[in-house]
Amino acid sequence: MDWILIFSRAVEAGIGSEAVIYCLAAIGLNVQFGYTGLLNFGQAAFVAVGAYSIATTVATFGLPLFLGVGIGLVLAVLLALLLGIPTLRLRADYLAIVTIAAAEIVRLVVRAVALKDTFGGTDGLQEFAGTFYGLNPYPEGNYVIPPFIGFDHRTMWILTVGWILVIAVSLLLFLVMRSPWGRVLKAIREDEDAVRSLGKNVFSYKMQSLVIGGVIGSLAGFIFALSRSSAQADLYSTDFTFFAYTVLILGGAARILGPIVGAAIFWFLMIFVKTGLEEAINKNVINFLNVNQVGAIQYMIIGLGLILLLIYRPQGIFGDKREIALDAR
Template sequence: MDWERILTLVAGELFAPTTAAYALAAIGLNIHFGLTGLLNFGQAGFMLLGAYGFAVSTIAGYPIWLAVLVAVACSVIFALILGIPTLKLRGDYLAIVTIAAAEIVRIVGRSTALTDVTGASSGLRGDSYKATFQALSPLGDGSTALGPFSYSNSSSNSWWLRIVGWLLVALACVLVWRLLRSPWGRVLKGIREDEDAVRSLGKNVYSYKMQALVLGGVIGSIAGIIYVLPRAVQPDSMGRPMTFWVWTILLLGGAATVFGPVIGSMVFWAVLMLIKTVMREVVPSTVLRAEQIEQFGWIIVGVTLMLLVIFRPQGMLGDKKELAINVR
């Protein structure tokens, strides 16, 4: 077994653009659930809207800054449409509504009636919207090797995308750190613990929940942009499984923590890569084919999520006192 190659692949996952995108999505979900106690099971919907908003705007000829603003605006509008009628719901009811809303976004995206805009089930090709982002790269053309890692400087799965993605993760972590220590953040944590008590103090609980939903959704939409820059915008790749992976990452790292979503994303993708790579090496194709090994890896993810919720809901960095897993 070529352990050098396996460990290189695993280490590469620690700072891959996909890892950064999921870390951002989990940070947004952390604002929803970790800080406010909102059971949002529709984070993939925010990510898909961000991806579509950016890609469609770029294809239409908008500059990159305006395309990003369109993506953010899409997530804000979606949060308002979703939140206005539903934020008075609690617990399981809110979870059902949010997962249904995300599915509506996915189904609309793959509708043949919108083929000219969204590409329907085929999605939008990556080379149709990546040029403006790649043009901002100061790294030039070609590729660069750092130790065992060699990637292109600017195109698709590049060093430039890694730099931007992890810089955004760092900025999001700073934002959450400041929120946790701000009066606004303390009100959110109070809502998570006992919203009736916060309401009795004269705070507008509904307004604070809406602000948290919008902010977490905006971060989710930016995560969607990072997620699709090394690939295509394909609606079925950003459905229910994506939301459950983001939840697994958040619970693995620790909700209501600053670095929990980041550590969770890095461990999640590195371990998943390790499992699948080792299994391809040691399991004969007569026992499990390559596609079956891929599916088995996700079975392990599902089992991991169940075990986390049962035995360590606070995750690696979390404090059990901070985690309101039993939302009323």
């Protein structure tokens, strides 16, 4: 077995574009779920809004990319307001139901045959990332990062932008979550009636949290679309949201580093297991499986790993065990 190959693929995935995308989506969820206790099961909708905003603006209407970025941010805010106004006054589960439905509505709208001219139907939209890669400062070629990983110049550029975004957003959240504003959010997560009785406008804070988390989700959408130079509706299904939750809980909710480390480890493990199995089958180390079965086995193994994690480390990697102990009281 070629262990160098397995490890290099896994490390590349751990810092690659998937990791960046899921990391940003999970940071958004961290604001909403981790800090405020809002169950947003429709993060995929915000990611789709980001991706399709730039894709439609450039590919369909021929307008500049940065206008698309602006439109994406504005639409993410509007989507959050639309979801929040009817549900945030109600119990937490209503938001969960409405967001999961909204995410499916967004996906079905952008893949609709009737809107094929605008959104491209199931084929999606391509050829909108030219401006972005035109700005690429890395000269063409392959970049080897010692000891054994490497990316081409396009991936280098998207990863540079992506991780800068991750760091910038994390720094902002680090500052604001230590402030009295962050304290109100955490208090709402614990008991919103108590917070109301102390004179805080709970609805407004929940809305701010939903909007901020949604806007961060749309950043993930920009990176998603640009990294693939394509926006395809079926990538933004509910699976996406659940993987983002997995990343968040793996790393530890309500921790700034949680989603970052969670995304890196999640994608490292996904590709490690996949490449490892493929190698083992190709080299006849495992002969009772074939390569076509790897996809399913991969999810089984990852799923088992997550179950074990939740049993033995329910707080995630960065969580505080004392906090989980409080829930049992």
